[in-house]
Amino acid sequence: MTRDTSSLQEAKMLLEVLKRIPLNRKISTTDLHQQLTAAGYELSRRTLQRYLKALSESDMGVQCDDKSKPFGYRRLLNSNDLDRVGLGADGALLLLLAREHLRYQMPPDLTNSLSYLFDAAENYMHTASGSSPEKLWLSKVRFVSGSLPLCPPMIRPSIFNKVSEGLFKQVKLDIVYFKSENEEEVQLRVSPLGLVQQDVRLYLVCCYEDTTQIRNLALHRIKKVELTTFIAEEPKGF
Incomplete structure (x- = not known):
């Protein structure tokens, strides 16, 4: 047995x-x-x-x-991948739109664990007829900001992944941060509380060590981040 x-x-x-x-x-x-x-x-x-x-x-x-x-x-198999995971054209469309618009709202570990589904969705759309309604829909929808178009700042994947991991595991982070382009770097220990996307910028909502004041740190200004073993502290009423 x-x-x-x-x-x-x-x-x-x-x-x-x-x-x-x-x-x-x-x-x-x-x-x-x-x-x-x-x-x-x-x-x-x-x-x-x-x-x-x-x-x-x-x-x-x-x-x-x-x-x-x-x-x-x-x-090397030619059979449709989505048939294996029980998805159809509507599922492929949903997955591709979700990946595009939720890439900074999903924990990287979760995104990685679902990558085989995203690959299957891409393969489905690649092999679908050019007149397929689902394939055409991808070219018919766009997200347009209400403000002037801005170039998104560069966020290193390793920084985003570690910040997201700390937020997901609810542990404090040790961060090396530039307050502005011309200022020297500062070293901070913070309790991560959330991620907020404002237009093309992504911010870490957090509290500095031993304070309850809410801070917003731009991810593209974070030079280095490490996870600690200390439990993150959430301000009362947050």
Whole structure:
């Protein structure tokens, strides 16, 4: 009975790995491992490598590119990816619009764990007819700001990811921050409270250490950020 249960769990994990291998691009073992971890699956890198080797040597349509390191894996099957995950054209449209407009409102770990769905949605739209209503809809809608158009400031993905992780885990952050373009950097310990997007700018709402005053820090002015092990403190009534 234990052996049967173990075999079933291994089969389920193989399916989770398989559905995260994209059709139109290669993915590394590291990226796959990050996706599975973000989705809550406990799997060692060694076990994942064993699964990938088995999949690439079977008739499951998985190709391993071992010409350079890190190795890359992609699927060669022509069947529609969205059929496997139970989505249709409407689901593909919803996913692509959601990714575009919610990219700064979703925790990066959650976005990474759903990347196989976004890949499937992109593949669906890529192969859909040019006259498909869902495909045409993507070119018919735009978000337009009510103010003068501004170039969005550059936010490093590593900064956004760590700030979001600290906010999600509710722990304090150690930050190196520029108050303005010409000012020297300052070192701060803050309790992250939220993320706010104003037009093209993204702000971290927070409190400095040992204060209850609410501050807004522009993410593009954050030079460095590290997570601490201290629980973030939320002001009363926030």
